[in-house]
Amino acid sequence: MPMSTTPAPGVENRTPGEAELDDAEERTEDRLYCICNTRYDDERVMIACDRCDEWYHTSCVNMPDLEIDLVDQFICPLCVEKNPHLDLRTTWKHRCLNGLQQQDPNSPDACHKPARGAFSKYCSDECGVQYMHMRISLWVENGGNGDRLWETVKNAEKREGVVVSARVVEGQSRSPLMTGDHAALAIVLPKISKADRELARLRARLETLVQKREALKAEMDVIAWREKVTELAIQHADTIEQCGWDQRLCFGEEEVAEFGASVLESYEENPTQADVDGTPEEAEWWCMGKKKCDRHSGWQKLRIADVEFDKETKDQALQKLTKLEREIRKRVEDILDPHAHLEKSKMLEPSSPRVPVLSRSTAINGQPKHKLNGDQAKKGKKRKE
Structure with a gap:
């Protein structure tokens, strides 16, 4: 008697490509991640090691979720342990100064984005303006003259350009929540003032x-x-x-x-x-x-x-x-x-317009709250297709 070639129920219409994709999904669901050896959970933030490309929960590697955007290069604990002869460590980007100078830098209301390197201490022009509003508000509250300040800065122009040189800086990185990482770039000062x-x-x-x-x-x-x-x-x-x-x-x-x-x-x-x-x-x-x-x-x-x-x-x-x-x-x-x-x-005593001043509460709370989810991960959350 000849063998039956009738396909199994539910798979008679699958193409070879669809079958391989389904098999890959099944293997992904069974895979274990992180040092905690658990299955993928789309409710938890994960980050990939830049050396072994394995994924880890931020909570399992002692990394606050707020720091995820500040990671420059992430090296997992296993890679550091397996390669003691190499100087492997996680490095960080400088954090936006507007976030560092808030009353509570660790608060989700503060800015936790990276600064724009040697070109700016802030992550954006908006954060720079907000920080200066806060500084001006405190200065005026302490007896500063707003009119004289306006006369001093009203003719200021945008910076035309910056020359930056790359250099190696020794020393261990530190948490970016308070002080930021060591500088990897240096601004070349002009010979003419x-x-x-x-x-x-x-x-x-x-x-x-x-x-x-x-x-x-x-x-x-x-x-x-x-x-x-x-x-x-x-x-x-x-x-x-x-x-x-x-x-x-x-x-x-x-x-x-x-x-x-x-x-x-x-x-x-x-x-x-x-x-x-x-x-x-x-x-x-x-x-x-x-x-x-x-x-x-x-x-x-x-x-x-x-x-x-x-x-x-x-x-x-x-x-x-x-x-x-x-x-x-x-x-x-x-x-x-x-x-x-x-x-x-x-x-x-010129009648120049005063610089608009924001209250301290506005300057601190004006930063939009960050939604902490997997999309904030350095390489993104690992998602199922």
């Missing part, structure tokens, strides 16, 4: 502004020349009862610089008087048509409007440059003599 760099930058801007201002004044001299020539051309047209349009009004800056003086002289020489041939040499620049010339009709009003518009535009641009130059020069003076600036501000 921040004040000197700022002065160099401001002076370079001043030099650029001076060049722009001189160029703008040259353009305004051309506009003044056109205004004068337009006035003379209108008077000339009224005298000879002709159109009088002067083509030289279209001269550019280079032509004005080269021929501008001779153009003004041509009006002073009374060009309405004919020479021996009956036509003055300069007359070739003027339109000799009738007073209301079809080709140049209304040129007087148009030219006057153009000159007025150009004058107004250049005046506004010059005022902006002058104001900006004055602000930069004041900033240079403040850097060179900051104490004089503060004393002057104190005497004038």
